[in-house]
Amino acid sequence: MQHLSELAQPGVLSNPTQFAEYLTFTLNTPLTADQDKINDCLSHASVILKDINQKDPSACLSVTMGFSFNGWQQLFPNEPMPAQLHPFKAMSDGNRSFPSTVGDIFFMIKSQRMDFNFQVAKHIAKSLHTIAGLIEDVQGYQYLDNRDMIDFVDGTENPTGNERIESVLVAEDVELHQGGSYLVVQKYIDRQHDWDSQTTEYQEQVVGRRKMDNIELDDDEKPAWAHNAKSKVEIDGIEIKMLRQNRPFGNAMEHGTMFVGFAATPSVIETSLTQMMYADENGHYDRLLDFVEAKTGTLYFIPSQSFLDQFEA
Numbered sequence: 001m002q003h004l005s006e007l008a009q010p011g012v013l014s015n016p017t018q019f020a021e022y023l024t025f026t027l028n029t030p031l032t033a034d035q036d037k038i039n040d041c042l043s044h045a046s047v048i049l050k051d052i053n054q055k056d057p058s059a060c061l062s063v064t065m066g067f068s069f070n071g072w073q074q075l076f077p078n079e080p081m082p083a084q085l086h087p088f089k090a091m092s093d094g095n096r097s098f099p100s101t102v103g104d105i106f107f108m109i110k111s112q113r114m115d116f117n118f119q120v121a122k123h124i125a126k127s128l129h130t131i132a133g134l135i136e137d138v139q140g141y142q143y144l145d146n147r148d149m150i151d152f153v154d155g156t157e158n159p160t161g162n163e164r165i166e167s168v169l170v171a172e173d174v175e176l177h178q179g180g181s182y183l184v185v186q187k188y189i190d191r192q193h194d195w196d197s198q199t200t201e202y203q204e205q206v207v208g209r210r211k212m213d214n215i216e217l218d219d220d221e222k223p224a225w226a227h228n229a230k231s232k233v234e235i236d237g238i239e240i241k242m243l244r245q246n247r248p249f250g251n252a253m254e255h256g257t258m259f260v261g262f263a264a265t266p267s268v269i270e271t272s273l274t275q276m277m278y279a280d281e282n283g284h285y286d287r288l289l290d291f292v293e294a295k296t297g298t299l300y301f302i303p304s305q306s307f308l309d310q311f312e313a
């Protein structure tokens, strides 16, 4: 497992930082640049990272880069497609929906400094402009003690240590893709007014945890439709984890959560989403979805660091 963690892009395994900036690019059509030009543009991200990082290494700056199915097909036609990379599947049931939206290249910039993240974002957008345009830039930040803006602590059940490496990094694929990871990104907007009109007791049932101290509800108190019941993935009684590096974003007019979930196989996250979305035989879906609305949804492959290093001049 140690060997896999050495292959991974550092931001995949590290914890969320104080600030995170998420950039979504779509490729220019037609994509006229040749492979050398494409490689050159992509290698710029690591140059920018080094230049800005040396200003204050204690800011723990990292830049994580990923590609969707369409992005991979167009950018790396001569490299094998990661075995489980496919377009994100939209889902809907009742008045709930998980849309599938465009995005070819994705960047997650993390650090303790918002100004660093902005500088990196600005320079990445500039260096990619001959091959891709920036269509979304979301600036997330730590809110209180790692709470979402619905005021509950988020990330508690994330795997740690070796379990994190096993849950997140690809071990079974061609050698080139080992140490990679799959990432689902969804941007959610909170229906804050509806949420705030609920009692704390009901909110705690929706999340499956106590609001003030983040203690999990006992099994006999936790409804089948609680978020932490519906989102948990178990196969033959064994829990399969994902790593969520969610960050809230926004202001008093509009805000929400960037769901940023990494896993060794996208099926873990897709199973979680399926359980959340579709009502079971008792009519139970994830009640959190009554209070948050997914606006975007894309699946990316996050290649290993060694895959990216091959582009460096």
Ligand code: HEM
Pocket: 148, 150, 152, 153, 154, 155, 156, 157, 158, 186, 188, 207, 209, 227, 228, 229, 231, 232, 233, 242, 244, 257, 259, 261, 269, 272, 273, 292
């Ligand atoms: C607005 C969107 C979301 C919010 C505000 C949110 C919030 C939370 C909170 C507060 C918890 C409890 C603490 C914790 O263990 O982290 C939690 C747990 C969890 N969430 Fe979410 N979540 C969101 C979307 C999602 C999505 C889309 C997925 C899956 C694709 C997901 C998967 C999970 C999982 C796996 C757990 C841990 C369950 C357990 O084992 O206890 N969440 N989430």
